[in-house]
Amino acid sequence: MRLVFLIITLLSSALLMGACSTFAADDLLAGYNHRMFNGNKAVDQAMFEPVAKGYRKITPQPVRGSINNALANLRAPTDLLNNILQGKIGAAVDTTVRFGINSTLGLAGLFDPATDMGITAKPEDFGQTLAVWGVESGSYLVLPFLGPSNGRDSVGLVVDVVTHPFFLVQYQGATIAQVSRFSINSLGLRTEAIELIDNLDENSLDEYAAYRSLYEQARDHAIRDGAIAIDDLPDFDEFDDDY
């Protein structure tokens, strides 16, 4: 009952943020966001980056790949729920079949034979579901430790956490299991992003704007499942002088 109440409250907040965003600038919390971005950057450089580089050094790529596969397999219930909520029945079937194959033939998800069989992953989260339902992104938001997000995706993140089987099923050591899953998953993501973040640090002209633009474009791409919205592309003639 409390869970249902929490989800309803979060959904109401998301819809409200979406409605507000129509009338407001899209970085309403710029001051807070800049401070949080700089704080996250300092923590990353002092802790996450060295840990990620160390992790990469001591674990061979196939081992990291298998750990990532297993964690992705554990996400299947979240993917399935959001496939269904978005009305993607084919994707829901694929997610279920993948989970079955990878949990058995793939030895609890350590390997990914489903992809070799042509059944590719269809990852979805609740932020994407809200977007498909028409909820606007709301203000850009930098979350402590987690980095770029927005109002809609932050609500989505909470719903993803509270609807995950690891959170719902009560068992001894549940908290340790949840924290471990989150930590290893974050470590895997940070390790995969070493080159990207190094490249951004070295070449971006304005780091805050670079991360924000990357996040917004990548999220839009994920929401559209890689399809292109040609009418949403910017017009190159807008500030032109010679055409």
Place this chain on the structure above:
Amino acid sequence: MLFRLICFTPIFLVFWLMSTDVKAGPAEEAFVQQQASVGLQILQDKYIGETEKNIAFGEFIDSVIDSRKVSRFVLGKYARNLDSVVFDDFKHAFDRYAKSVYQDNLTKFGGESFVVTGSIDRKPGDAIVNTTISGGALEKPLNVRWRVRTKNGISKIIDLEAFGIWLAVQQRSEITSYIANNGGKVESATKMLQERSDR
């Protein structure tokens, strides 16, 4: 069989008319395929030194990218009513910086193959060409979209996308933010780009 064909003919016609409306002409696809071949040939040439390769790739970039249009785009609102000397200085610095970033990454490439998989017209003279790059240094095939602007029969690339990230859109975010944080002066971005290129 004939009955089915007659029944479905109107539907085929509708789809054909729709597709002729949105599909880009083969000219843009041929342009991307041809220029990509030239670019890959330069990258894969084992008989020229690094300096010559950098020069050849720089000239190639100049010939295929509409750098004036891209420079105005990345300046966003700051391109409006901009003094031509200030703009030319920015364009020169932006070109130089972009090439220096490409050239730093040139050694990572070689052996890739490139296939045009289709195209779509955004509006007349503004097409998006879909391609897949595979092999070489790439672990998995990479889908890249090229935005091609054609005017007076001359095609030029104005943007490209991979993993959902449009490069010029990304650069515009960074450059306009930098200018906004530096008193709205385009010269500040020009100076910073020059410094970055000289590093």
